[in-house]
Amino acid sequence: MYLDEKIETMSRNELNTLQFDRLKKALNAASQTRYYNKFFSDKKIDVSKIKTLEHIKDLPFTTKHDLRLSYPDGMVAVPASDIVRIHASSGTTGKSTVIYYTQKDIDHWANQIARAMYATGTRKEDVFQNMMGYGLFTGGLGLHYGAEKLGCTVIPSATGNSLRQIQLLQDFNTTVIHITPSYALHLVEVIKENGINPHDLSLKKAYFGAEPYSQATTEKLENLWGIDAYNSYGLSEMNGPGVAMDCIHKKGMHVVEDSYIVEIINPNTGEQLPDGEEGELVITHINREAMPIIRYRTRDLTRIIPEPCECGRTHRRIERIKGRSDDMIIVGGVNVFPSQIESVLMNIPEIGNNYVIIIDRENGLDRMHIQVELYSKLFQGDIKALKRLNKDIVEKLRAIIVINPRVEFMEPGSLPASEGKAKRVIDNRII
Numbered sequence: 001m002y003l004d005e006k007i008e009t010m011s012r013n014e015l016n017t018l019q020f021d022r023l024k025k026a027l028n029a030a031s032q033t034r035y036y037n038k039f040f041s042d043k044k045i046d047v048s049k050i051k052t053l054e055h056i057k058d059l060p061f062t063t064k065h066d067l068r069l070s071y072p073d074g075m076v077a078v079p080a081s082d083i084v085r086i087h088a089s090s091g092t093t094g095k096s097t098v099i100y101y102t103q104k105d106i107d108h109w110a111n112q113i114a115r116a117m118y119a120t121g122t123r124k125e126d127v128f129q130n131m132m133g134y135g136l137f138t139g140g141l142g143l144h145y146g147a148e149k150l151g152c153t154v155i156p157s158a159t160g161n162s163l164r165q166i167q168l169l170q171d172f173n174t175t176v177i178h179i180t181p182s183y184a185l186h187l188v189e190v191i192k193e194n195g196i197n198p199h200d201l202s203l204k205k206a207y208f209g210a211e212p213y214s215q216a217t218t219e220k221l222e223n224l225w226g227i228d229a230y231n232s233y234g235l236s237e238m239n240g241p242g243v244a245m246d247c248i249h250k251k252g253m254h255v256v257e258d259s260y261i262v263e264i265i266n267p268n269t270g271e272q273l274p275d276g277e278e279g280e281l282v283i284t285h286i287n288r289e290a291m292p293i294i295r296y297r298t299r300d301l302t303r304i305i306p307e308p309c310e311c312g313r314t315h316r317r318i319e320r321i322k323g324r325s326d327d328m329i330i331v332g333g334v335n336v337f338p339s340q341i342e343s344v345l346m347n348i349p350e351i352g353n354n355y356v357i358i359i360d361r362e363n364g365l366d367r368m369h370i371q372v373e374l375y376s377k378l379f380q381g382d383i384k385a386l387k388r389l390n391k392d393i394v395e396k397l398r399a400i401i402v403i404n405p406r407v408e409f410m411e412p413g414s415l416p417a418s419e420g421k422a423k424r425v426i427d428n429r430i431i
């Protein structure tokens, strides 16, 4: 039933004591880092004044901006020689969010993922095909190490190459997959096109994560594939996947509370909200030597489910992520801020002031299409020059947002002029 019964079912009191103890250690470690040392002293924070878990609300938030300012290693709390791995958040030039791990951090991370996978019924007899991106992105290696820890047979198939994925599913009798919901929608169609009934595969379950999706999508995927679907939430700043995962009951994701302190805040005022109310998830990592992060604003909207779960685990659950409190969009698993696109476009003199970003999903793959108005004089320009300009803009965008958008030039004044707040992003994906 449990992989680590003592930790997974400890009383709230014991859990609070453990959390407070680890919080103190994390605060002390953070204070030793270049970034937090200055950050706390600028904000006149004395971490020794934190005497109970509730005092956490007196500490300042850490944002993605802070992580960028601390680049490359301002938040590292151990000697460089103790670092065994780094990862980086997707969707950036690599210059924003770098995460560091010691060997112990990697072990903790693998353990907590092994625990979460076990809680969904995965065992050492299972064959686990990991269809998430390997590399700087945390999705691949994160679950990979957890599944190995559990003793599963791991197939690190990574994303894409659908025909090979299908062959691996068949030849090795894969029982568990880890995949983005959008790729799963596509892959199941390719399976059917190849004359295979997905229900005939050995597959029993899937972990879906890395991007927002709805309950309706979950059910659709369960039916199409003939499997049980488990929601898996995480973010690179907090290691990657494995922050919170569904248990066998699929009624909310248990947070690994021995590693993370979660709070829900009002995104506008920063005020802490009581359990059960919806708001922005704030997480403190209390179980990472290399890089403690205090009160990180995830921008993800959810609520804490205070009621105990049928499975007996005492760690509280969060509900499916409802959306984000900022304008970050996730395109093909890559995080993109419209402001990144705007800063590129607005530095190109030939481009006018109006533009629209359109996101569509074709065959399970996300596509970005950007319509930009040209300055009137240029619209008369010769086709060759316009083609060159288009190519140049695409390259500049790709250097910043990593993905390859399609850029379409529009006649000046043809895009809807905004009244009040401009609607720059049209997201046509049905999630």
Ligand code: AMP
Pocket: 089, 090, 138, 208, 209, 210, 211, 212, 213, 231, 232, 233, 234, 235, 236, 237, 240, 298, 300, 321, 324, 330, 333, 335
């Ligand atoms: P990254 O920093 O690339 O790991 O991306 C992390 C972000 O992906 C999170 O902050 C969420 O916005 C999103 N995400 C990850 N897992 C899920 C999930 N299961 N449901 C909804 N959004 C998710």
Ligand code: ZN
Pocket: 247, 248, 249, 254, 309, 310, 311, 312, 313
């Ligand atoms: Zn449970």
